[in-house]
Amino acid sequence: MNTFLILLGIVVVIVILMYNSLVAKKNEVDNIFGSVDTLLKKRYDLIPNLVATLQEYMQYEKDLLTKVTKLRSQALSASDDEKVKLEPQLQSALGQIMVAVENYPELKANENVIHLQHTLAEIEEQISAARRAYNQAVTDYNNALEMIPTNILANMMAYKPKELFSIEENERKNVDIKKLFANK
Amino acid sequence: MKKFSEVIDYYYSELNSIVKELDQKRQKVKQKIIGWTIVLALAVVVLVWGIVSVSDESDPFGTVITLAVLGLGGFGIIYKILTKDYSTEFKLRVIEPLIKFIDHNLTYLPSSTIPQYIFERSKIVTQKIDRYSGDDLVKGVIDDVKIEFCDLHVEKEYEDSKGNSQYQTLFQGIFVRAEFPKHFYARTIVLPDNAEKIFGSYIGKILQSYNFGEEKLVKLDNPEFEKHFVVYSSDQIEARYILSHSMMQRILTFRKKVGHDLSFSFVGGEMFVGVHYNKDSLEASIFGSLLEYKIAKEFVESLYYSLGIVQELQLNQKLWSKR
Numbered sequence: 001m002n003t004f005l006i007l008l009g010i011v012v013v014i015v016i017l018m019y020n021s022l023v024a025k026k027n028e029v030d031n032i033f034g035s036v037d038t039l040l041k042k043r044y045d046l047i048p049n050l051v052a053t054l055q056e057y058m059q060y061e062k063d064l065l066t067k068v069t070k071l072r073s074q075a076l077s078a079s080d081d082e083k084v085k086l087e088p089q090l091q092s093a094l095g096q097i098m099v100a101v102e103n104y105p106e107l108k109a110n111e112n113v114i115h116l117q118h119t120l121a122e123i124e125e126q127i128s129a130a131r132r133a134y135n136q137a138v139t140d141y142n143n144a145l146e147m148i149p150t151n152i153l154a155n156m157m158a159y160k161p162k163e164l165f166s167i168e169e170n171e172r173k174n175v176d177i178k179k180l181f182a183n184k
Numbered sequence: 185m186k187k188f189s190e191v192i193d194y195y196y197s198e199l200n201s202i203v204k205e206l207d208q209k210r211q212k213v214k215q216k217i218i219g220w221t222i223v224l225a226l227a228v229v230v231l232v233w234g235i236v237s238v239s240d241e242s243d244p245f246g247t248v249i250t251l252a253v254l255g256l257g258g259f260g261i262i263y264k265i266l267t268k269d270y271s272t273e274f275k276l277r278v279i280e281p282l283i284k285f286i287d288h289n290l291t292y293l294p295s296s297t298i299p300q301y302i303f304e305r306s307k308i309v310t311q312k313i314d315r316y317s318g319d320d321l322v323k324g325v326i327d328d329v330k331i332e333f334c335d336l337h338v339e340k341e342y343e344d345s346k347g348n349s350q351y352q353t354l355f356q357g358i359f360v361r362a363e364f365p366k367h368f369y370a371r372t373i374v375l376p377d378n379a380e381k382i383f384g385s386y387i388g389k390i391l392q393s394y395n396f397g398e399e400k401l402v403k404l405d406n407p408e409f410e411k412h413f414v415v416y417s418s419d420q421i422e423a424r425y426i427l428s429h430s431m432m433q434r435i436l437t438f439r440k441k442v443g444h445d446l447s448f449s450f451v452g453g454e455m456f457v458g459v460h461y462n463k464d465s466l467e468a469s470i471f472g473s474l475l476e477y478k479i480a481k482e483f484v485e486s487l488y489y490s491l492g493i494v495q496e497l498q499l500n501q502k503l504w505s506k507r
Contacts, residue, residue, distance in 0.1 A: 035421050122503055125366075129425035136403050137420070 018153050025141040029162060032137045033080060036130040040075070040083065043123050047072045047094075050116050054097065057107050061100050068093045084163045087131075094120070131165045138162045185326060185495065186286055191484050194285050195278075202277050206270070207474045213270050214470050220262050228255040267470055274468040275320070282484065283322055286491055290324035297321055297334045298359060306361070306456035307373050308447045309354045314341040318359070320466045326491060327500035333360040333490040335465055357444070357461035358490050364426070364455040365502040370419030371399060372426055374435075374448035376460070377414040406432045412439060426450050431497065438496045442489050457493060461486065 051065050058065060071090045075083055098117065101107050108114075142161045144150045186194075195203070232248050239247070275294045283292045297318035304313065316338055323332035336359045339351040399416035402423040409432040417423035427435075439446050447458040465486040472479050494500055 032420060125428065125503075126421075126425055129423075129428070130421045132405055132424045133420040136405070140403075 015153065018150050019157075022144055022150060022154055022157065022159065025137070025144050026159065029134070029137045029141050032130065032134045036127070036134050037080075037083070039123060039127045039130050040087070043094075043120070043127065044072050044076060046116060046120055046123070050097070050120070053110070053112050053116065054101070054107065057104050058097075058100065061097065064093060064097055064100065068097065081163055084165055087165060091124075135164045138164050185491065188484070188488050188492075191282065191286060191488055192481065195282065195480050195484060198285075199278055199281060203474045203480075206274055206277065206468075209270055209273070210468070210470055210474065213266055216266055217263060217470060220266070221259060224255055224258055224262070228252060263470075270470070271468060274474075275466070278468075278474070279320070279466055279483070279487075282487060286487060287324065287326055290322055290326075290491075293321040293323075295319055297336065298332060298361060302361065303336065303338065303359060306359075306449045306451055306458075307371060308359070308375075308449050308456055308458045309338055311340050311354055313338055313354065315339040315351055319464075322487070322490070326494045328502075329363050329365075329494045329499045331360065331362040331491065331494060333358055335359075337464065353462075355447075355458055355460065356463065358459045358465055358486060360457040360459070360490050360493055362455050362457075362493060362499055364450060364453060365499055365506055366426065367503070367506060368422050368426055368450060368453065370417055370422040372402070372415065372417040372419075372423045372450040373399060374413050374415050374427070374446075376445040376447060377410070377412055402427075404432065405429075408436055412436065434497050438489075438493070441496070442485075455497075455499065459486075459489065 047068060051069055055062070055065055068090070071086060071093060075086045075090060078086060098120070101113065101117070145154045145159055145161055228251050232251055235247055235251075272294070279294070280292045283290050298321065300313065300316045303309070303316070316336075318334050318336040321332065321334040325331070336355060336357065337353065338355040339353050342350055342352055344350050399418050400420070402415040402417050402420060404410055404415060404424070404427060406429065409427075413435075415423060415427065435446070435448070442459060444462075445460040447460070449456045466483065468474060469479075474480065489496075
């Protein structure tokens with residue numbers, strides 16, 4: 001009887017530890033996503049100002065500017081998972097705009113544009129860091145959801161795997177704004 | 185900043201006559217030391233023989249050990265007295281011109297050090313420090329980046345199995361303090377990864393995660409970097425903001441060049457680097473010739489790599505909002 005109670009006690013402790021570890025991993029993901037979201041919002045706030053400044057000069061990139069504005073409004077009302085999916089498109093479009101600015105000497109010399117470019121470059125670096133932290137937290141969480149024995153408990157708790165931020169290699173190159181400035 | 189080869193050339197051309205002159209002095213000091221060592225050794229032997237033959241102790245082992253320790257202590261004092269002038273002259277006539285040649289705006293203070301509270305703040309060592317000593321402080325501005333470094337020896341006290349007080353080295357090498365080009369508020373510490381080397385990646389990581397206080401383990405997305413370093417931080421995002429992909433790569437390249445273990449920390453907007461040379465780097469040894477290339481290269485490397493951190497890690501590429 002005593003042995004049974006001891007074994008039961010051990011099992012209960014293990015289940016509690018597994019439960020707490022799963023909850024901690026989920027909270028870590030949510031917590032880091034909170035920071036990612038704040039940084040993404042900072043970037044969304046820059047877009048209207050950027051588009052307003054650029055559209056006077058950029059006659060041939062009107063579509064690109066419209067696309068960025070549209071993506072921004074989509075992202076603002078999107079759920080967390082949708083935001084993760086929209087992120088590469090928005091980042092790529094912003095990168096293309098920054099590359100296009102290079103073709104307009106009057107824009108390159110414009111104080112407001114320079115300020116916006118630098119601010120965007122700094123936010124971009126912070127977003128990149130936050131995205132990496134988020135991806136690591138999601139990987140730890142998803143691993144726990146797939147690994148034995150935590151997967152059994154996660155299944156009972158109805159935890160679902162989460163999406164990682166993905167960036168294609170060519171997109172990564174497009175948005176390397178800092179490098180663009182370093183060449184100047 | 186001058187190139188490494190230029191600094192070596194300077195050592196063998198401009199400083200050549202001084203180095204030769206100092207090397208002659210070194211040989212004289214060395215002979216004196218050898219002479220004194222023979223005298224001391226003979227004195228110890230005679231004393232031991234005398235005591236053993238006079239005393240009626242059945243086991244004179246304790247007396248012999250005491251005399252040997254006293255002899256060694258005497259040797260230490262004599263060595264220090266005899267080499268003091270040579271050591272000072274070497275620093276003023278070789279090390280200082282070398283530093284000024286690398287960058288003439290730098291200041292060299294041979295007997296100063298970075299204060300203990302700054303070293304403690306860096307968290308490169310987390311244990312309690314009981315003995316803190318250092319010298320050879322170099323400070324100045326390189327490429328618009330404030331930098332200073334010094335030689336340090338940091339120890340903690342412990343009791344051995346017999347209850348005697350002993351000292352264990354926690355850090356010995358060059359400690360660098362420099363401005364960091366990005367804004368940050370959290371504490372991030374990068375240490376040489378011993379757990380993963382000994383226990384492998386999986387068990388190593390589990391051990392590392394229970395290793396620190398309020399700073400949590402940061403798993404980074406560069407396998408090569410993860411192999412050599414373990415990172416702790418009080419903010420997972422800021423740690424990655426500081427340790428961007430390019431910064432990790434630059435740290436790995438720098439580590440390869442230096443060839444010694446490195447510790448880094450990022451605290452209060454500053455970067456701290458500990459280069460574990462495990463010896464007093466800018467001291468001239470009496471038993472090695474200053475004309476030997478290996479010895480000259482070691483001096484130049486210790487100075488050059490400490491100051492070269494600014495360019496190697498691109499600390500001069502400040503964020504726009506930090507300019």
